[in-house]
Amino acid sequence: MMNIFLAELADPNVSIPLVLPEMLLALTGILVMIYDSIRPGRRRVTGTISMVGLILSAVALFWIWSTPGQQLSAFGGMIVADSLRMSFTAVFLLVSALTILVSTVWVEREDVHAGEYHTLLLFATVGMMFMASGNDLVIIFLGLETLSIATYVMAGLRRRDLRSNESALKYFILGSYASGFLLYGMALVYGATGTTNVTQIALNTETAQFPALLLVGAAMLVIGFGFKVATVPFHIWTPDVYEGAPSPVTGFMAAGPKAAGFASFLRVFVLGFPLVVGVQASEFLHDSWITALTVMAILTMTVGNIAAIVQNNVKRMLAYSSIAHAGYAMVGFVGAGVAKTATGRDDAIAAVAFYMLTYAVTNLGAFAIVTLVARKNDRRTEFEDYNGIGFRSPVLAFSLSLFMLSLLGLPLTAGFIGKVLVFRPALEAGTSLMVILVVIAVINTAISAYYYLRLIVVMFFRERTEEWSQPKISTALAAVLAITIIGVFYFGIFGNNVIEMFSKYPVDVQMR
Amino acid sequence: MEPALGSYLALSGILFSIGAVGVIYKRNAIGMFMCIELMLNSVNLSFVAFSRHYGDVTGQLFVFVVMSVAAAEAAVGLGIIITFFRNRLSVDVDDASILKN
Numbered sequence: 001m002m003n004i005f006l007a008e009l010a011d012p013n014v015s016i017p018l019v020l021p022e023m024l025l026a027l028t029g030i031l032v033m034i035y036d037s038i039r040p041g042r043r044r045v046t047g048t049i050s051m052v053g054l055i056l057s058a059v060a061l062f063w064i065w066s067t068p069g070q071q072l073s074a075f076g077g078m079i080v081a082d083s084l085r086m087s088f089t090a091v092f093l094l095v096s097a098l099t100i101l102v103s104t105v106w107v108e109r110e111d112v113h114a115g116e117y118h119t120l121l122l123f124a125t126v127g128m129m130f131m132a133s134g135n136d137l138v139i140i141f142l143g144l145e146t147l148s149i150a151t152y153v154m155a156g157l158r159r160r161d162l163r164s165n166e167s168a169l170k171y172f173i174l175g176s177y178a179s180g181f182l183l184y185g186m187a188l189v190y191g192a193t194g195t196t197n198v199t200q201i202a203l204n205t206e207t208a209q210f211p212a213l214l215l216v217g218a219a220m221l222v223i224g225f226g227f228k229v230a231t232v233p234f235h236i237w238t239p240d241v242y243e244g245a246p247s248p249v250t251g252f253m254a255a256g257p258k259a260a261g262f263a264s265f266l267r268v269f270v271l272g273f274p275l276v277v278g279v280q281a282s283e284f285l286h287d288s289w290i291t292a293l294t295v296m297a298i299l300t301m302t303v304g305n306i307a308a309i310v311q312n313n314v315k316r317m318l319a320y321s322s323i324a325h326a327g328y329a330m331v332g333f334v335g336a337g338v339a340k341t342a343t344g345r346d347d348a349i350a351a352v353a354f355y356m357l358t359y360a361v362t363n364l365g366a367f368a369i370v371t372l373v374a375r376k377n378d379r380r381t382e383f384e385d386y387n388g389i390g391f392r393s394p395v396l397a398f399s400l401s402l403f404m405l406s407l408l409g410l411p412l413t414a415g416f417i418g419k420v421l422v423f424r425p426a427l428e429a430g431t432s433l434m435v436i437l438v439v440i441a442v443i444n445t446a447i448s449a450y451y452y453l454r455l456i457v458v459m460f461f462r463e464r465t466e467e468w469s470q471p472k473i474s475t476a477l478a479a480v481l482a483i484t485i486i487g488v489f490y491f492g493i494f495g496n497n498v499i500e501m502f503s504k505y506p507v508d509v510q511m512r
Numbered sequence: 513m514e515p516a517l518g519s520y521l522a523l524s525g526i527l528f529s530i531g532a533v534g535v536i537y538k539r540n541a542i543g544m545f546m547c548i549e550l551m552l553n554s555v556n557l558s559f560v561a562f563s564r565h566y567g568d569v570t571g572q573l574f575v576f577v578v579m580s581v582a583a584a585e586a587a588v589g590l591g592i593i594i595t596f597f598r599n600r601l602s603v604d605v606d607d608a609s610i611l612k613n
Contacts (some may be wrong), residue, residue: 030555099601140575145581156592165596166608172592173544173605176585177535180551183578187555187571191521191562196570240611 015074018081020060021089022129029122030051036115043107043114047100050118054097054125061089065504072505077197078136083346087353087502088132088263091360096125097255098364098483103248104476106371110246111155121252122232124150128260132267136209137186137196140264144182144228146177147257155253157243161377167244173228174237182224188217189272205273211281218273218289222296225268228261229326232299239307242319247374247381250315251367254322255360262329262356266349268279269293270336281403290337293330294437301444314370315381317451321407322363324448328422329355333439335425338434348425350502355422356416357498358406358491365484366403369396372471386455388464397459397475399481404452406488414491419445421499444473520561525570527554542602545586552582 127146156168192214193204226234274283304324306315311317336348390397534547562573
């Protein structure tokens with residue numbers, strides 16, 4: 001045993017290019033932190049440095065993506081460069097960049113200490129990227145905690161606001177509680193298979209010394225990841241945390257960490273616990289998690305949508321809508337799990353990544369407007385505050401309506417293609433359970449029309465009783481709206497281009 | 513003779529359960545946080561036990577990662593609890609009820 005370890009030390013298989021995107025972003029984060037301590041309070045500068053870092057990181061990512069003959073796994077198989085990692089990382093970088101732009105409004109209005117905020121955002125993004133690129137439970141845990149610890153602070157950034165305090169406290173307590181379960185799950189999976197490498201876990205299932213531990217471990221992992229992606233019954237924290245956190249941070253939390261959670265959730269379950277026909281332990285495990293996640297997907301969609309209907313606060317409504325969307329994404333997830341061929345599985349994974357991309361773009365656009373309408377201290381976030389603004393601020397109202405229609409999944413918008421793509425793999429599997437799942441998903445889409453359209457009705461057909469002063473749309477915010485609106489249409493009409501890009505490298509490269 | 517793997521796992525499971533139940537029953541944010549630490553450390557025990565069982569260092573490596581993460585989490589968590597205390601003069605989680613459920 002010791003000799004093997006020494007051999008690994010001698011050849012650790014280091015590959016800097018493979019982690020270049022993460023490294024660049026982490027260095028930018030450190031740079032912003034140092035700059036902020038030397039020259040505090042320069043929001044524009046720290047924001048610009050962060051944006052430059054994100055762009056450099058994106059360039060590095062596309063360089064790995066487009067250079068043929070790249071090494072596909074390094075650091076003893078801990079880091080991989082498959083399309084799961086690439087596509088999700090692209091989503092994170094986009095989310096982070098849009099969040100910085102959206103926050104400019106809020107940072108100036110509330111006089112937030114922006115250097116800290118930008119640093120935290122960058123480190124959270126690095127954490128998300130490692131969650132997608134890590135092929136080892138250690139890396140996934142480390143990435144998840146880097147992300148979580150940064151987001152706990154971000155939720156509580158408005159230090160004097162009781163709602164923000166409460167949001168941070170709840171997020172912190174429940175988040176670390178879930179991390180505990182996740183970690184225990186990882187320990188049991190390690191105990192059962194003797195390895196923390198996801199690819200190796202899949203291979204070792206057959207020879208697992210303690211198959212029962214593997215099953216319990218997988219259940220614990222479902223709890224931990226289920227919390228991160230906010231699925232029912234682990235969603236209790238979501239509405240409170242989303243409502244209390246500053247609006248741009250809420251937008252970020254709904255788009256980024258959720259996608260990151262799905263990235264590692266997918267990797268560990270679809271690639272780590274695959275179906276190996278003929279191996280009893282593997283068949284049983286696969287069967288159990290598919291059933292569990294199917295039930296969770298059904299509950300998540302239904303509870304999310306029904307609870308969203310009765311909300312009177314727009315942020316809370318969007319929080320429940322984000323729960324429902326996690327449910328739709330899980331349909332694709334289950335589809336990836338039951339896919340019969342490797343191509344089918346990869347397509348389903350690409351579909352989930354694409355779904356998170358469309359959701360991120362739409363959701364961040366919506367939160368940009370929520371941030372703008374909310375005014376100081378996030379006071380105006382009730383439905384009433386949107387009464388009759390339709391023809392007074394047509395730009396805001398029409399873009400928000402577009403985002404709502406995309407969340408609903410109207411054809412020609414991003415949301416529609418996203419939904420079609422995630423529902424397809426489950427339908428292709430053809431078992432009755434999967435068909436029921438998709439039927440429920442479609443019924444849920446119909447239910448969701450009620451509350452998405454309600455916001456549009458409120459904006460255009462209600463009389464406004466209070467006065468309305470037109471909020472000023474800054475350049476950064478105009479850029480966000482332009483990017484998100486173009487994104488909604490581009491992904492809705494030319495979604496195929498993106499999907500092709502997302503499935504360029506087969507997932508799980510080492511195995512075949 | 514050293515104890516069998518099973519005893520370590522049992523102890524770890526019991527500690528984890530105490531922590532998990534404690535988080536639900538405690539109303540004091542600091543107490544809840546201590547229970548979470550207990551959960552993390554009980555997992556460490558499992559990791560080390562498995563590591564010994566397989567003669568594989570990965571488990572021990574994981575423990576170091578967990579310890580450093582727990583330290584970072586403690587720093588941030590106590591900071592959050594202190595801000596909450598400053599505004600509320602209480603660390604009782606039942607006071608955290610402005611956001612309606």
